[in-house]
Each structure stands twice: as structure tokens, then as C-alpha cells.
Amino acid sequence: MLKTLACVIQRDLLLAFRRRADVLTILFFFVMVTTLFPLGVGPEKNLLRTMAPGILWVAALLASTLSLGRLFALDFADGTLEQMLLSPEPLSIIVIGKVIAHWLVSGLPLVIFAPLLAVQFGLSGTSIVVLFCSLLIGTPILSLFGAIGASLTLGVRGGGVLVSLLILPLYMPVLIFGAGAVSAEMNGLESQAHFLLLGGLLAGAAAITPWAIAAALRIAFE
């Protein structure tokens, strides 16, 4: 079972590596969006600082929806997803592998780059650490929820826009607690409560979503 999981992750990472441009596009989108805000709002330091957690989180959220279309659609088109459905290993394991690979490719780079971008908003050191941790816990939830949307819209015309409409409401709690953690820290409050709620969301999503995604994939092939 673990072998299958490792095989799926290795496969998807290899495919992402062969198509590096796709990964870089998402990262550049994230960098561009966050850079546009200071240009548009103006160089008022305190204003930017209060807005920074929200901007970085919203940008990360939008960037992660960009890559959702590719999560299953390419495998769906060339029939390899169909073969995964016929695998003797549980489909939910394969799905977990695909989501982990997706997070490593499109979530983790955002987490790593966010502290760099936070500097241009004038965030303090501890705030940056809190931002980094909140994204580290939050982005896997985005990948898990996003995979539900991606599997439900498989084979649907205009699936790309539809998946955003389906998924963005689900992202709201993650955004609220993620950005809230950083804001709380900046206002001298404890951010622990936000982290506990984010952690709870992650644990819940990791437990439930793989089965939901597997069921949605089976429906897509009927």
C-alpha cells in the first residue's frame, strides 16, 4: 500500500518536473499578485502592514486554485486515471498520493516564498514566522478541498471556472483562520487558537476528503 503511495507521488513529481514551466507559472502568479497590491494601494507603511496577511493569503489561495485543473484532467484525458480506478490498491490511497504530490509542487513553493514577499510589506520577524506556519498548515487543506472540486468537475465543459466557484466557499474558513493567526500576532494577541482550528481542519480534511474524492472520480467515469 505504501509502495503504491510512493509510486504515485514519484510519478506525479516526475511529470511535474518534466513540465517545470507549469509549476513556475503558479509561483510567478503568486509573486505578481502580491507585488501589485503595494503598487496599487500606495506606499503607506502601516496600511500595507495591516493588509499584508490578507493579501498574501488570498494570493496563495488564488494561486492554488490555478493548478487544480491539471490535478486530474490530464490523467483523465489520456486514460491513465481510468487505469488507476482499476488498480488493485484502494483508490483513496492513490488519491492521497496525488494530493501530496500536488501540494509539494504547487503548495510548498508558495509557503517557502511567502516570507520573502512578506518582507516587502514590512512585517516583523515573528509575524513572518506565524505567516509561514499558517501557510504550512493551511495550504495542504487547500489542496485537499481543491481535489474534491477538481474531481467533481472532471469532463465538464468550462470546468476551470466552475471549480473556482465550487471551491472558494470551502476555502473561506482556511482563509479566516490563516490570515487571522497573523493578524492576531500583529495585534499582540495569542495566535494559538487559530492554529488549533487550522490543525483541526487539516486533520478533518485529511481523514474525510480522500474518500469523497475517490467517490467523485468513480462517478466521473460512469
Next chain:
Amino acid sequence: MTLQAYQLAYARGDRQLFSDINFEIKAGEALWLKGVNGSGKTSLLRLLCGLASPASGEVRWGGFGINTLREDFYRDLIYCGHASIVKDDLAAWENVSISARLSGKQCSRNDAYDALDKVDLIDVAHLPARALSQGQRKRVALARFCIQPGPKLSILDEPFTALDQTAVDALHDSLNQHLNQGGIVVYTTHQELALQAGRLHHLELSPAIPC
């Protein structure tokens, strides 16, 4: 092991494609599915794989419904449909190795090269699949049959299209060998190619009547 279809019926939307399909295929036997375009051959094959669910009836493998067996049934099955099942960005051998490992088999680089050697693709094994021709890609997909342990049940949807005559003969031989070892083959083709099975069943699907 036997593959059994019990009163299978399938409808797509309001249109009934087929109904009351009954057959039983034992080890070493083959089923040749015939019918004009649009008569529901592919749909029936997908039902047999469990990729679609029938409107009524049941597919049984060794006496048990495939929906209850699921993973145990998939261990015995290879399905080769219309889709290419080949990833353009992966090398030919990586395609073979990964698809075999995803179906729960051991497959090292050498095993994948051996399998590609059997389908006469050893020279292009290291090339990315996007550099291969349509026929070669089909052969990459079919190389999975050469990975041990072989399947007990092969479901093939038009396996001979895009293949040249030597490849058709080679596939024909390996399917016959598979049948001799007690495998079951269910296939569709418009070419006149009868497999040397212990017993070759024929099933002719009548054209669907639009209503």
C-alpha cells in the same frame, strides 16, 4: 475462475443500449464481442470492468459480484480501452514500469526493458512517449501484458487498431499463449481474427433502437 454476466442491461440516458445479456466464460475461453458502431460494445466492456454500473443485472467473477470483490477482481484484470494509457512526458520504459507498479506488481527498469523487448520496442525504450508513433504507443500500452504475473482476465477494446501486421501477429500469439495458460480474454475487433481458445464464444450486439 469464470466471468459471468447475469441479465445485464445498460441504458445511456433514455436510450436502452442492450438488455438481457447472459454469458459465462470459463478459464481458457474467449469472448469475441461483435456489433456495428454504436451498438454498445465499449459500454459492455466497461460494465465488465466495473467502470460503469448496469441498469440491472450483475457481473460476477468466480461467482461473486465484482462490486463486492472490487480490489480482488482488479488484481486479476487488465483492461485496455480506447484511451492511449500512455503519458507523453514519460519515457516508454517509465510508462510500462509505473503502470505495472500501480497495478500492484513489481517492475524494475530491467523488467520494463524486457517487456518492451517482447513488443519489439527496445530501441525506443528510453524515448519520451510523445516521440513515438500511434502504433508504437499502442504497443507500449500492450507491453503491460508481458509483466509477470500476467492477468487472469484481459478485456481488450479494439486491440488491433493502429498495429502493423507483425505486431498484430505477435499480439495474437501472446493472447493465444495467455489462453493456453488458463486466462480469459474478452475482446472486440472488426478484423477477422479468431483466437485459438478452448472455446470461442461469439456475442453479437444488435444496433440500439433510438426511442
